[in-house]
Amino acid sequence: MKERTYKIVMLGYVIIPLVAVVTAIALLWNKYIFATDLYLLLFFYSFSILGIGIGYHRLLTHDGFKTFAPIRAFFILCGCMTLEGKPLAWTATHVKHHAHSDHEDDPHSPLEGFWHGHVGWVFSQENFEDPKVYCPHLLEDKVTMFAERTYFLWPVLSFVACYAIGGWTGVLWGGLVRVFLTTHVTWSVNSICHTFGPRGFETTDESRNNWIIGLLAFGEGWHNNHHAFPRSAFHGMRWYQFDLSGLIIRFMEKVGLVWEVQRIGQETQEAHRLRGLTMHENIAELKEELGTFIDQARQEMDQMMLKLPPQKVAAVRYTHETTMKRFVEIQLGMQKHRNMKRRAIEKRYQEVAELLEIAKQRMTMVAA
Ligand SMILES: [Zn+2]
Ligand SMILES: [Zn+2]
16 A cells, blocks of 8 residues: 555544544433533543653653652552553653664554554553663652552542442543543554654654644644653643643642753754754665665675576575575665664664675585
């Protein structure tokens, strides 16, 4: 399927269920859904999204600001409410995402397929990383460990509250539909915000600024900004990039509830934009060089095969085939990962050189 068609199909795939939910609300109004249900949905949706955005993400993972233990606990426990995983596993996975964004070890890159980047990745336990490796300091954090131990209590409590206020329809909308919406909005940061939207800063991944997710996820959709400056407590960096979580943090800072708020000055932002441009040119050159090198290697291999006496071809066919297969694989990978890191390019270069050398040795040996 063509890249553009694929993108349109995927966009429909993400948006149509959302439209269906809105239609269902309209059709069922005052029969199976009441105003209270919508208030519950809005209330729990908001605190779930803030729990993930401010609690799990900006506070736990990126240490974007400091605050009092009860406030820290409040946001983290709101995060638990979303059923997106315990805080330690969530954090470890996200730290790994930043370390390998859109490269081989990224737990949820949409370059492996949009579905995989969105939700497919959660089906493999291997994609949930070990906190001892990625965030060992949190194992000493009392608030985090309390949230770990009591994790399931918080979603259950939110469901009980929905039942007490709105009965079973309250549980349906304020509980289940809310979990459906909040999980998909968070996952959209991984899938949509690594696929659709402009890039303000040059980064070594495919991160994008997407205004729809920016609104729905209370600021988390300005994801290219975030990859450029992961520690910043603010993801919106232009006046028009609405960042509700950022505004809440700014307000809490004003009234003295949070401090040591990480922010990026205008000058640093500009410098990053410029540095990004030159780095990009270098990487593009390196990539081109690697491409040419592989083409040459493939030609060289073919010529050596042609020079072999026909009765000896069978003896090297396997080596020839596997080496060529790997070369093609690397070239396809280069097409897929448009923003390869320098390290990755150098590693491939090394690999191609070694493979070529081994194959040449084998061919000369057989020919002799
Ligand atoms: Zn990302
Ligand atoms: Zn992050």
